[in-house]
Amino acid sequence: MHVARNTTEVLDGTAGNVVSIGFYDGVHLGHRALITALTKLASERGLTTTVVTFDTHPARVLRPEVAPQLLCDLDQKLELLATTGIDQTLLLHFDAERAAERAEDFVTSVLVEALNAKVVVVGEDFHFGHRRLGNVALLTEMGERYGFEVIGHHLVGVDWTDARPEQQVSSTAIRRAVVEGRISDANEMLGRPHQIRGTVIDGDKRGRTIGFPTANVAISAEILQPADGIYVGELIRSDGETLPAAVYQGRRPTFYQDQASSILEVHVLDWEGDLYGEEVQIRLHERIRGDQRFDSVEALIARLA
Missing domain, CATH: 3.40.50.620 (HUPs)
Known part of the structure; x- marks a missing residue:
């Protein structure tokens, strides 16, 4: 074209x-x-x-x-x-x-x-x-x-x-479907899975300490963020490699009581490597549930496991 x-x-x-x-x-x-x-x-x-x-x-x-x-x-x-x-x-x-x-x-x-x-x-x-x-x-x-x-x-x-x-x-x-967490409805209207592009940035590495390392993805302020929650998704690397992933959008209420802004974190399944500085696309297939605060880190780990 x-x-x-x-x-x-x-x-x-x-x-x-x-x-x-x-x-x-x-x-x-x-x-x-x-x-x-x-x-x-x-x-x-x-x-x-x-x-x-x-x-x-x-x-x-x-x-x-x-x-x-x-x-x-x-x-x-x-x-x-x-x-x-x-x-x-x-x-x-x-x-x-x-x-x-x-x-x-x-x-x-x-x-x-x-x-x-x-x-x-x-x-x-x-x-x-x-x-x-x-x-x-x-x-x-x-x-x-x-x-x-x-x-x-x-x-x-x-x-x-x-x-x-x-x-x-x-x-x-x-847009309404995305912000309401109805990602399946959004995907149906798009005719494809919704994708968000961003750059992997350095985070606080808290996920690594509990056995679930995540990539923090910074996206433009002009781009719509999905509703807070957990999603079935994929991470697409700059070279086209597509990796299955669990995607989290939220304020991490188990760790922080008053985090002002929602962040996008991606846990790539069964994969180890360095993504820092890489431009990636996050593909969202289905929303599993909304964001949730756990009483303890141990309770969070048990739920993730």
């Missing part, structure tokens, strides 16, 4: 592009339904497939106090988009200037002039441009003027069929 980081780097669009636009956090089943429609049309018409996305969530610019934490970082998003088979991603910088851009100007500068769009595929509830005034109706009107077709794709459930609002797959619904 080609990644263009501005409109001057896009692939030659002589034949034209089938384009989708969105933030694509998590690249979930709803996003993949759009991309499936995109690639089918492109194959039938001999066009290039392009996803237009942004490096920063719009809310971080417009309303930072309510901006959501994200399901994946930018590198993960590009990696996930690459797995869909699209030809290119146009990654645009989102800042105050972009936020103030009229929807009509975005269409002419990006879709028409830069991408020579022939078809635009977006969710039926899609909004864009200054004050979110752009929508499917505006795209359709401008498409008639500039010669591109617009498809407002229905919102889907986990079975890819039309869904009632409460059943629709969305990044918001997945």
Whole structure:
């Protein structure tokens, strides 16, 4: 997949592009339904497939106090988009200037002039441009003027069929499932196990003293943390090696009475080695239980054993 980081780097669009636009956090089943429609049309018409996305969530610019934490970082998003088979991603910088851009100007500068769009595929509830005034109706009107077709794709459930609002797959619904500990529901909407990327850092090595060494994983403050608890998971090393693991997210109440922040610790099963400084991905499959305080370290060890 080609990644263009501005409109001057896009692939030659002589034949034209089938384009989708969105933030694509998590690249979930709803996003993949759009991309499936995109690639089918492109194959039938001999066009290039392009996803237009942004490096920063719009809310971080417009309303930072309510901006959501994200399901994946930018590198993960590009990696996930690459797995869909699209030809290119146009990654645009989102800042105050972009936020103030009229929807009509975005269409002419990006879709028409830069991408020579022939078809635009977006969710039926899609909004864009200054004050979110752009929508499917505006795209359709401008498409008639500039010669591109617009498809407002229905919102889907986990079975890819039309869904009632409460059943629709969305990044918001997945974030809610993650913070509530419903990781199986989140995975179903993602179409894959939820993954968190971070760097292994030095910890207090308390797990080692009780026979269960753990790797402390520091993650970006912009990335959503799962609900406190114990998870069945895997640790994926930087070289791709995948190791079964027990994953702990919590405040370690057995050892600390008032630890302010929740931390992510991973106990790799039946493995010894040094992970310090390594960038890893943590894959979550199932939540076993919530966090729990034990009356003694011995009681904790007995439960872990």
